[in-house]
Amino acid sequence: MDIKNIVSNGFSLNDLEKRVSSFAFFSLRTAINSYFSTYKSSKHFFGTILSDNSLSQLESDFQYGSDYIEKYAETIIHFQHFIELVCKEILRDKHELLVLKLDKKHELFYKLLFKEEVDSSDLEGINTTEFTATFERMCELIKTGKLDSKYDFFREQKNVTVIKQLNNLRNRIWHRGTFVLRFKALDLFIGRYILPLIIQIVKLPEYKKLDNLWKYTPLSYPIDPLKDIIDECTKENYDTGKVAFLKELGRAAYSNPLNPTFKFFNDEIIRRSERMVEAEINLVTYSEADKVYNCPVCGVESLISYQDSEREIEEDGSYSSYFTFCWYIKCQCCSFEISNELNNPKEYGYDLPDYWYVIEH
Incomplete structure (x- = not known):
């Protein structure tokens, strides 16, 4: 079997009548699990994180190992991927052409424009718009009333800033691979800004019944780690230890057999x-x-x-x-x-x- 046959030996979610949300929520699951895992990946130097010590910033940063860096990268990349796929799905629901680059695919453009039948194989290899252009287009269409008002929260200034910063962090990993948020900064960025936005997204009517795709098994003791992390991180002086405890509860909930x-x-x-x-x-x-x-x-x-x-x-x-x-x-x-x-x-x-x-x- 040559390489072309190997890489074509798969299946399309569209053929299985699944939406892009399936992949989106798999990414969300990976993102949350990776974030939860940042405590376990830092246990060997967690005392340094908790304490005010005499180490210089350089000495402190030197303690971050490959496990933490890996979980950090997975967290940022998959949260960004989830939000990008959701935004593109919102546009696709209005029209496929809102997210596709079809500069030289004239017949395909015509078929999609006039909603003629298109085989899923015809869409393979077609690039979609960059995330920045996708997000700006979606926000503009929400603003002008072309998209449902249930998506208005995407245009709130706080969420616009959060999404842009998330995309910047993702690009710094993807294109340079040289920047890593420190432990407490990651807690505040995810707990105070990203997770509240994620909760708004998963509460949308089309996603409310998809918890099984991304959420952890409920804990035996009545704690919801996501909710409690958000509550703690919104405080002026959040408790790093408490959030670490909640993250480990959540990580183990994903591992619960x-x-x-x-x-x-x-x-x-x-x-x-x-x-x-x-x-x-x-x-x-x-x-x-x-x-x-x-x-x-x-x-x-x-x-x-x-x-x-x-x-x-x-x-x-x-x-x-x-x-x-x-x-x-x-x-x-x-x-x-x-x-x-x-x-x-x-x-x-x-x-x-x-x-x-x-x-x-």
Whole structure:
């Protein structure tokens, strides 16, 4: 099979009677999951992010690893891709020609103009307008009443600025690949500006029933990470730790293997998770597994806490004090995991156990 046959061996969503929104919402899912994953990708230096330390900006920036950079890039690129596809779909619903470049495709232009039947293969390889031109065209048509007033929120100055800045960040990744938002700046940009716009889009009548394409499985504990991240990031002094906690809840919700419609498979997954918990508890390691909690994400009794011990040594070599503390928890089912650089959930306003403790002996 030669390369032309290989790259043509696929299927068209149009042939399956799916709209471009399918791809758009797959991108949205990737964008949100990638953003949620920026806490996990930064755990090795999260203490530096939280603390006011003496490191220079250059020293602090040097700690950002490839995992964070990868998740940052996926976040920006896929949020921009989602919004671009939505805008083009809005224009396509009015007329296909509003988004296509057909400078030399005269017969195709004629057929589309007069709504004659066009085979999907005739549209393959046809370029669409650049996003900036697409967005400006859509806003102008909304302004002049040519598009439904339900899209008016796109023209609000705040959203126009947000979309332009998102596109600029995407271009800086796509064309140069040299600029990365720092952790807190990314939180504020996504939580304060991007996510509120995303919520406005997904509430449009044509998209309200598409949650299954992009949203995570509901958490066992009644928290909606997206809503709470937006609420926290709109505060003047947002709590970085709380948003990190919410991001990890959301990331694990995407990884939750339990499906409410498949009880048989769920039971097997839960049994396997419980066996893993038992094995972990019985395994003697440097940091011993200790307590087991009900996981706030998947609801399985598989959230293990790990403890460590420290001793204070006097000059004569004797121990003056000895204490044990929990430093890390991880769910054996959905993979939810946080360390004690974060506060206990109650300090963030959630009625969950105090995972972090210190016992003096």
